[in-house]
Amino acid sequence: MEDLGFSEQDRDALEREFQEIINELANEPALERFRLEYTKLHQAFRNAYDQERRLLRKLRDINSDILNNAGKVTNALKFSQEDSERIKLLKTELDNTYKVIEQAQLREDKLKQKIENFQAEIKHLQDLVEQGNALQSQTNKITELQTQKEDLMKERDSLQAELIKNRSETGNLIEKLKLLENEKLILDQSSQQLKKNLQEMQEKVDKDEQRRNNINEELEQLRQNYIKTKKEYEKQKEDLSKVQIELKKQTETLQKKDEDKEIEENELRKLRDQVAEVKKIHKEIMNKKEENEDIRESNEAELIKLKNEKNNARTHLNQVEKKNNNLNKKLLDLQKQRDKIIKDKEVAINSIQQLDRHVTDTKKFNEQDQQLLEELRKAHINFANHKAKSEEYNSKLNEKINVIDKEIESYEKEILSLQEEVDEREKQFVINTKKKEKFGKDAALINAKFLHSQEEIKLKDNLISEFQKKNIETDNKLKQQQHLYEEVRSDRNLYSKNLLETQDEIAVIKRRHKIVQHQIAQLKEEIDAKEVALAKEHFEHKKKDKTIEECCRILEKNRKEIEEKEETIKNYVGEISKLHFVLKDSEIKRQKLKEEYETVVSERDILGTQLIRRNDESALLYEKIKVQQETLAFGEQQYRERLSDIELLKFKISDLQRELKIKRKKAGQAPILKEKINNLQKDLVEEKLRVKALSEELENPLNPQRCKKLGGSDPDVYEMKQKIKTLQRRLIYKTEQVVEKEVLIQQKEKQILELRDIMRKQPGLEEATQISKLQEQMKAKTRQMKSLAAELNMYQAQINEYKYDIERLNKELQETNRKYLEQRRREQIQQEQQQLMEQNQQNQQQE
Numbered sequence: 004m005e006d007l008g009f010s011e012q013d014r015d016a017l018e019r020e021f022q023e024i025i026n027e028l029a030n031e032p033a034l035e036r037f038r039l040e041y042t043k044l045h046q047a048f049r050n051a052y053d054q055e056r057r058l059l060r061k062l063r064d065i066n067s068d069i070l071n072n073a074g075k076v077t078n079a080l081k082f083s084q085e086d087s088e089r090i091k092l093l094k095t096e097l098d099n100t101y102k103v104i105e106q107a108q109l110r111e112d113k114l115k116q117k118i119e120n121f122q123a124e125i126k127h128l129q130d131l132v133e134q135g136n137a138l139q140s141q142t143n144k145i146t147e148l149q150t151q152k153e154d155l156m157k158e159r160d161s162l163q164a165e166l167i168k169n170r171s172e173t174g175n176l177i178e179k180l181k182l183l184e185n186e187k188l189i190l191d192q193s194s195q196q197l198k199k200n201l202q203e204m205q206e207k208v209d210k211d212e213q214r215r216n217n218i219n220e221e222l223e224q225l226r227q228n229y230i231k232t233k234k235e236y237e238k239q240k241e242d243l244s245k246v247q248i249e250l251k252k253q254t255e256t257l258q259k260k261d262e263d264k265e266i267e268e269n270e271l272r273k274l275r276d277q278v279a280e281v282k283k284i285h286k287e288i289m290n291k292k293e294e295n296e297d298i299r300e301s302n303e304a305e306l307i308k309l310k311n312e313k314n315n316a317r318t319h320l321n322q323v324e325k326k327n328n329n330l331n332k333k334l335l336d337l338q339k340q341r342d343k344i345i346k347d348k349e350v351a352i353n354s355i356q357q358l359d360r361h362v363t364d365t366k367k368f369n370e371q372d373q374q375l376l377e378e379l380r381k382a383h384i385n386f387a388n389h390k391a392k393s394e395e396y397n398s399k400l401n402e403k404i405n406v407i408d409k410e411i412e413s414y415e416k417e418i419l420s421l422q423e424e425v426d427e428r429e430k431q432f433v434i435n436t437k438k439k440e441k442f443g444k445d446a447a448l449i450n451a452k453f454l455h456s457q458e459e460i461k462l463k464d465n466l467i468s469e470f471q472k473k474n475i476e477t478d479n480k481l482k483q484q485q486h487l488y489e490e491v492r493s494d495r496n497l498y499s500k501n502l503l504e505t506q507d508e509i510a511v512i513k514r515r516h517k518i519v520q521h522q523i524a525q526l527k528e529e530i531d532a533k534e535v536a537l538a539k540e541h542f543e544h545k546k547k548d549k550t551i552e553e554c555c556r557i558l559e560k561n562r563k564e565i566e567e568k569e570e571t572i573k574n575y576v577g578e579i580s581k582l583h584f585v586l587k588d589s590e591i592k593r594q595k596l597k598e599e600y601e602t603v604v605s606e607r608d609i610l611g612t613q614l615i616r617r618n619d620e621s622a623l624l625y626e627k628i629k630v631q632q633e634t635l636a637f638g639e640q641q642y643r644e645r646l647s648d649i650e651l652l653k654f655k656i657s658d659l660q661r662e663l664k665i666k667r668k669k670a671g672q673a674p675i676l677k678e679k680i681n682n683l684q685k686d687l688v689e690e691k692l693r694v695k696a697l698s699e700e701l702e703n704p705l706n707p708q709r710c711k712k713l714g715g716s717d718p719d720v721y722e723m724k725q726k727i728k729t730l731q732r733r734l735i736y737k738t739e740q741v742v743e744k745e746v747l748i749q750q751k752e753k754q755i756l757e758l759r760d761i762m763r764k765q766p767g768l769e770e771a772t773q774i775s776k777l778q779e780q781m782k783a784k785t786r787q788m789k790s791l792a793a794e795l796n797m798y799q800a801q802i803n804e805y806k807y808d809i810e811r812l813n814k815e816l817q818e819t820n821r822k823y824l825e826q827r828r829r830e831q832i833q834q835e836q837q838q839l840m841e842q843n844q845q846n847q848q849q850e
Contacts, residue, residue, distance in 0.1 A: 021045050037820075092499065569843070612804060619800055623793040630789045634782055659758055666751045669744065676741065683734070694723075 025038065 608808065615800060615804065616797070619797040623790070623797065626793055627786070627790060630786065634785065659754065662751065663755055666748055680737065
């Protein structure tokens, strides 16, 4: 469990390293940001370490709880197994008792049948006695039958008593079974609860393991972050030295940039004048555009002139853009010239760097030689310590091996004693099983005899006297056999209990035997592993002896080389002092050039930002012009569309008014037509009545002499019917037309009402003026929005520039810090080398 996280020694070592780094960074204000981030990271590491310790404690507690619960569960499982075995035994006993009860019931049924038969014969004989027809011989039979009856009654009573006993025994056994089943249910419930608890504990353990894995992952990430920060710190030191080299390169280019700067300033002045001219033109365009918006409907010709002027302005702006592009090309050419100068400077600096490298290589060789000497000394000391430790370890191992041998002997003795006990118990078990088999055979013989006696009873029903004697004998035998059966059963129960106890003891002994064998195997494996480790250490010891001899030879060679190199170092020290003097002069010059370079860069940045602003402003003006043109064109289109809509509406209104007049005239004629229809219908009804009356008179003439024959002929009935039908059709057609016209009138009235509502809703002069005002306000707002959007884009561009400047400055600061740290480190290394040289010289002088 303790090997999972950091050890306390590792943590102490990290704390020491942290304190050392903080002390180094405390005196350097440039690296204060880095120091703060480093402290935060270390604090996070501390918190993670403390959390890991807490979780490890929790894990230990949980593991102990799991072990305790596992022990409880195993005990519960053992008890449940024992109870299940007991239940099985009791079930077998119950089955046997049920079988015995069934056999007894069968016997009872047979005896009842016999009793009923005898009772029927007795009744028959009693009837005969009453009638007085029976003979003296029959009286003897009656007495014999009465005696038989009494004997049978006694047998019945005895069998009933046995039945009652058997039933009571079965009841007791059933109650015991119920109790055992209840106990089994309770044990099952307890085992289920224990299983649930086990599952919950396992889930908790899994969760804790997941947490532990997550914490380990977080710790590894923190370690990686810590390593990364260390690497970044070292990289920053290296970058500082690179920045110092680059500063030297840039000093030479600064002089040439002053000349380029004057040329660029002249070109920028020209560009500023051109931009001012463009602004004036743009202002004139804007003023003219505002005038054109006020007098848009009346002065379309002026709009065309403005467009022409705008095109001229565009051409002028394009010319300005072309000039700007030419200037950019010139700037690129200047940058290429600057790059060439920088390359020439780098070639000169490379030659200086080669000299520095040569000096550093010589220093490194000296340092490597010194390190070799120190490593050999340390190796010699470590070897002596390791030898002492290995001797102590060997002595401890020998002691442990002796103790283990003694324990193995004691365990072997215990195993032999346990094996003897197991053998004795197995012998007892075999004897008990043999006895059990004997008693089972006796019981089987008794049962066979009992069945044979029953068969004899059936055969000798006619001979009642013999049956009674044999019955008495069989009853006695039965009692004896039952007594024997009860004794056998009690003995069997005792032997079964002894058998279960011996089986449990044998199982316990076997478990102990397995545990002891496992421990012996483990001890043997440990002894083998320790012997292998001893052999490896002995082999390594021999190897180290050989390496020491080789190191001694190398030492002698190195001493000779050191003496030769010390002479060369003295020569190099003189040259280094000269180079230091030259470096100081060059650094003074570099600082001056650096200040001049910074002023030039700041002026260049200011000019660049101004240029960008001017470009953004010109782009804004272009966008505003485009927006206003689009709004004008859109307004013209809408105005034309509205005029066409108004004309269409006027035509529709005139058409609808005409139709209204026509419909009103028709509506005025409608009541007259209705009256005509009603009159015609009345005339038709009257004529129909007349026709009916006349036809009746013709069929039944009241005064046939009154009628005289006239010349001519009346119309046929068929013709009259056809006329009536045509008149009816006309009437129906006219009524349909009337209905259609009424429907049309209703529709036209609805249309009129709708048109009135539309006319009410349509705007008047005041509303039209309000709409025009609102449209103008909308245009003004859209202009403002577009101008604001353009300004926003301009500000975003400025912000991006500032961000770029900030990032550039941060990078420069980091590079300078890195170079500064590298320079300091080099100075420290040089100081340490000088100290070592002085110590070596003092040692040589002393020798």
